[in-house]
Amino acid sequence: MASDADSLRAAILSLYGMAGLAQEQANSWLNGFSRSPEAWQACMQLLEPTERPEVSFFCANMLLSKVRADWHKLSAEQQSQIGTVISNKFQLFVSQAQAKLALQRLGLLLAAVASLSGPQACATFAGQCVGMLSGGEGVQHHMSECALSMLTALAEEVNNMDRGRRRDLVSATSSQWGDIAGLARGFIPEQMAAGAALAAQQQHTEASGYYGLVHGALLCLQGWLRMSADASSSCRMSPGQLAASHPTLLSCLFSLLGATAAEAVTAERIECLACEILCDVLGPGTYGEDAQQERTAVDAAVAALLSLRDVALTPGPAGAGVARCVASIASALAQRDTSLVCGGAAAAATANGTSSSNGGAAPAASPNVLPLAELLLHCVSRPERAVCEAAVEYFVCANTLPLEQRHPQMGGPLYASLLGPLLGWHSCYSSSFVSWNEELDEDEEAFYRFRDQSLTDLLETVFLMTGPAYLQQLQERISAAAAWQQAEGALFCLKAVADMLRGQVASPSHPHAQQNSELMLALFEDLCSPSGRSAAFLSNPYTCATAAALVGAYAPWFESTPAAPLEGALRLLLHALCFEHSWHAAARAFKVLCMRCAARLCSAPVVQSLAAVAASAIAPAPLAGQVASYVAMPLEDRQAIVEGLARVVTFLGPQDVNDSALNIQQPHLARTQSIISHGSSTAAQGGAAAKQLLQHLADELQLMAVLIKGMEFPGQPPPAFVHPAMKLLEAAWPVLSAVADAPVCRQDRPVLEAVCEVHKRALQAARGSAKPLLPTLLTAVGELFTATQQPACLDVLSTIAEVFGEVKNAPELAAAQKQSFEGAVAAASAVLMQRSAASQSLSASGDLLRSLLAVADAHLVFARELFVTSSVLPQVCQWAVAAAALREKEPANAAFSFLSHFLAASGKLFSAAAEAAAAGGAASPEQQAAAAAAATLQQCIAAQGQQLMQTLVVAACDTAPRQLLRALASVLYQLLQEQLTGESGRQWLLAALQSQELPGMSAGLLKPADCEAFAKLALRQPPLSRGRFDALLMDFAAIPRGEGTSDALLAYEL
Incomplete structure (x- = not known):
């Protein structure tokens, strides 16, 4: 019989060397074995330099995971033994200098063990690592790498701990931090010099080793700097404290900015890491108590940045890297102490709230404020996007300082100087840009993220400080634009300040309101006029997309400004529908503009014109005798355009609304009819073509549903007025019937869902006007469900119940409604039973089960008498209990609802029946009906109550989705009410909690004492309030799920 170590070795080799089923089996076995106690010994046994590298690495990694997860479960003796073995293994690997990856993992493992073994062990381990940092060649060089790696890992382990343990470990290793910072001051320059000397001799491989040590030292320094005791700041020391205790460390880090390494990639990594550390130290992390000391350190940092001016302004990648670092550090300084870095002669006290000792007067302005601002302007003037992005925070922070506390040049003049580079190239596509498919130098996601976030923030700040000059610059840029990129960039800059500009224009008291309004009107007249300068560039899809988004952003202005070129804006948006890239922006803007400006567009000719142009893009007419061509525009965008048109139609007069609505629907009806008439053979053949055709059909039906939904009017329609939703449904009925009757359509779920969506939207829009349609619709939907078992059919019945409730004043219609409901529930139950008999899990029928419970819920809430007197009540209750046990969110949520x-309805009926019985005398027909209903519900609760209680407890412990626990608590709370279940409910709960098969029991997560505590609290008298009961159940459910502990229940005993 193979030992655990042999089995582990074989599984690891299979995982790395096999494929397919063997690899999956090995992975599954390893996942299970890693959680067993035997994994400790087996992994340590295989940690040998003679083993295959992948075996050693995997075992070290498995031990690392076990130490982090299970160290607290070991006794002190076991922890000591394992720590000793791991240390010995590490020494063995170091001595033979083999299996470098395994050695690295062993170092991480030692760091994890040290951090979990207490402050003294942590300090000892850190001291040993510091002692290894002796430099030298050969093994000593290798030892330095290991030491730096372990110190970095130790810092990461400590930083991931809770506040109490972290504080103790930081305190215990404070002397080691001093050693690390002291070593870094000499170690980093020495390794950089050694690397540079070797690089000069063309020994680049050897040089890269020294640069690697520099990178490792920087990672170590960063990790230990972030080890702050309170875990509330990103740095353990303030700039003043660090400069006082380690005077040359900051200058050492600044010297790495722009330093030359053997390879550009290595230089960039060192430079970026040094920049990150400087940002941590100089940013808004930690503040010292000595204000003068802090100011001196900040002034020195600013001076160091200014000394990098020439390098930062050097063209090319090297200069760009330094410029980005300068901008990042300046932004960090501005966030730390805006008044000192950006202030003027009247600058206030430092950001930490302290004042100088000379009578509390504000400190004098720094002489470097303007030179630093000038340097940042030069950085932004570079073409590299990353440099501009790094500088954004500096200029945004500078603008948070009141103008009276700034140097005069730090106000309008500074931000006016930004207009050139921001509008000139940072907001534009590159001059060679054609499309993202052909672009090799730019990343699409990074470009749009920069423009939509960082650049927009900065443009808003610039606009606030420059006012009308900003808009005048845009006018000039558009007028002088020689390429579409320049025009598009200017349009983007106008869109970026939409919220602020609209607010200023809408406020008559704003000093620039009138001038900005005139400038904005001129800009949009130029954009929306066919002869305008902007229009010359609208043949480009990217310019068109930005122009469309711009119109959408200013839709409120179009609504409130009669002089705004509304018709020109709509023409622009419809033109933008010609380009795929601008579909989404144009469709959204068209919808928003129509929604807001419908009152200005409410004439039949205007609507007809808009509908005709829009139809050519979203519903082109089919050729005679052919299937309608596929529309590539996404359904979401087509729906947005239809919604916009529908909104305008609703503002028309009664004499025009129906004709205009039918005019909009006609292209979709024609396309649907062409698919039915000429696409049947293609659909019947199956395959990709058939699937696309049926999806095409479903899309057209969904668009008709959106149009009908838009016909919803507030209040009641005028007498003798045919509701447009009914008019649209009447026109579409032959097509809907043909689709519902087609065998190939009945087998396609999206198509049937679209048909049902049309019916639902018509009912919701027409409401009372749809009542004459109910007999026909109930029959059609019932037949369709019987034939297809599609859940969407039940959703139509739910909508009927929500809209009409119980149709008591029409007995025949009420009988038809009840018959349809009972038939649908019976048919759905039969399907579910049939699938269950065929060994299909209930979760596989989750959609049907959800719809079944949703239609029952709708009738229970809106047509309670119909539901309570129906013959399918017991079946529905059984399915609800079964669905409550599922892990799937939708059916479980429907069950809890x-x-x-x-239970709420049962409680009300029980109370009414009890009051009627207590009153005595002859019962009225209503009281008799209530008593009969109460008896029926009581039978259901008695029959299903115990099973329901057991299901709820198991669901709380395991199966119920976390976000549904509050809904589950509502059911459980009501089930325990005295008037519903009496003593039975209490006994059901106690019995369910006494089961030894509850989830979490076998794993030791849930204990009988936890169940007893929960039962005591849930059944206490007086009972907990509903809110506290919900919280109690959620805290109890967290215990078997491994998300909480028993301690949480103690709070409810107070």
């Missing part, structure tokens, strides 16, 4: 409403 139904059960909650069911």
Whole structure:
């Protein structure tokens, strides 16, 4: 019989060397074995330099995971033994200098063990690592790498700990931090010099080793700087404290900015890491108590940045890297102490709230304020996007300082100087840009993220400080634009300040309101006029997309400004529908503009014109005798355009609304009819073509549903007025019937869902006007569900119940409604039973189960008498209990909603029946009906109550989705009410909690004492309030799920 170590070795080799089923089996076995106690010994046994590298690495990694997860479960003796073995293994690997990856993992493992073994062990381990940092060649060089790696890992382990343990470990290793900072001051320059000397001799491989040590030392320094005791700041020391205790460390880090390494990639990594450390130290992390000391350190940092001016302004990648670092550090300084870095002669006290000792007067302005601002302007003037992005925070922070506390040049003049580079190239596509498919130098996601976030923030700040000059610059840029990139960039800059500009224009008291309004009107007249300068560039899809988004952003202005070129804006948006890239922006803007400006567009000719142009893009007419061509525009964008048109139609007069609505629907009806008439053979053949055709059909039906939904009017329609939703449904009925009757369509779920969506939207829009349609619709939907078992059919019945409730004043219609409901529930139950008999899990029928419970819930809430007197009530209750046990969110949520409403309705009926019985005398027909209903509900609760209680407890412990626990708590709370279940409910709960098969029991997460505590609290008298009961159940559910502990229940005993 193979030992655990042999089995582990074989599984690891299979994982790395096999494929397919063997690899999956090995992975599954390893996942299970890693959680067993035997994994400790097996992994340590295989940690040998003679083993295959992948075996050693995997075992070290498995031990690392076990130490982090299970160290607290070991006794002190076991922890000591394992720590000793791991240390010995590390020494063995170091001595033979083999399996470097395994050695690295062993170092991480030692760091994890040290951090979990207490402050003294942590300090000892850190001291040993510091002692290894002796430099030298050969093994000593290798030892330095190991030491730096372990110190970095130790810092990461400590930083990931809770506040109490972190504070103790930081305190215990404070002397080691001093040693690390002291070593870094000499170690980093020495390694850089050694690397440079070797690089000069063309020994680049050897040089890269020294640069690697520099990178490792910087990672170590960064990790230990971030080890702050309170875990509330990103740095353990302020700039003043660091400069006082380690005077040359900051200058050492600044010297790495722009330093030359053997390879550009290595230089960039060192430079970026040094920049990150400087940002941590100089940013808004830690503040010292000595204000003068802090100021001196900040002034020195600013001076160091200014000394990098020439390098930062050097063209090319090297200069760009330094410029980005300068901008990042300046932004960090501005966030730390805006008044000192950006202030003027009247600058206030430093950001930490302290004042100088000379009578509390504000400190004098720094002489470097303007030179630093000038340097940042030069950095932004570079073409590299990353440099501009790094500088954004500096200029945004500078603008948070009141103008009276700034140097005069730090106000309008500074931000006016930014207009050139921001509008000139940072907001534009590159001059050679054609499309993202052909672009090799730019990353699409990074470009749009920069423009939409960082650049927009900065442009808003610039606009606030420059006012009308900003808009005048845009006018000039558009007028002088020689390429579409320049025009598009200017349009983007106008869109970026939409919120602020609209607010200023809408406020008559704003000093620039009138001038900005005139400038904005001129800009949009130029954009929306066919003869305008901007229009010359609208043949480009990217310019068109930005122009469309711009119109959408200013839709509120179009609504409130009668002189705004509304018709020109709509023409622009419809033109933008010609380009794929601008579909989404144009569709959204068209919808928003129509929604806001419908009152200005409410004439039949205007609507007809808009609909005709829009139809050519979203619903082109089919050729005679052919299937309608596929529309590539996404359905979401087509729906937005239809929604916009529908909104305008609703503002028309009664004499025009129906004709205009039918005019908009006609292209979709024609396309649907062409698919039915000429695409049947293609659809019947199956395959990709058939699937696309049926999806095409479903899309057209969904668009008709959106149009009908848009016909919803507030209040009641005028007498003798045919509701447009009914007019649209009447026109579409033959097509809907043909689709519902087509065998190939009945087998396609999206198509049937679209048909049902049309019916639902018509009912919701027409409401009372749809009542004459109910008999026909109930019959059609019932037949369709019987034939297809599609859940969407049940959703139509739910909508009927929500809109009409119980149709008591029409007995025949009420009977038809009840018959349709009972038939649908019976048919759905039969399907579910049939699938269950065929060994299909209930979760596989989750959609049907959800719809079944949703239609029952709708009738229970809106047509309670119909539901309570129906013959399918017991079946629905059984399915609700079964669905409550599922892990799937939708059916479980439907079950909890139904059960909650069911128990609430039962409680009301029980109370009414009890009051009627207590009153005595002859019962009225209503009281008799209520008593009969109460008896029926009581039978259901008695039959299903115990099973429901057991299901709820198991669901709380395991199966219920976390976000549904509050809904589950509502059901459980009601089930325990005295008037519903009496003593039975209490006994059901106790019995369910006494089960030894509850989830979490076998794993030791849930204990009988936890169940007893929960039962005591849930059944206490007086009972907990509903809110506290919900919280109690969620805290109890967290215990078996491994997300909480028993301690959480103690709070409810107070």
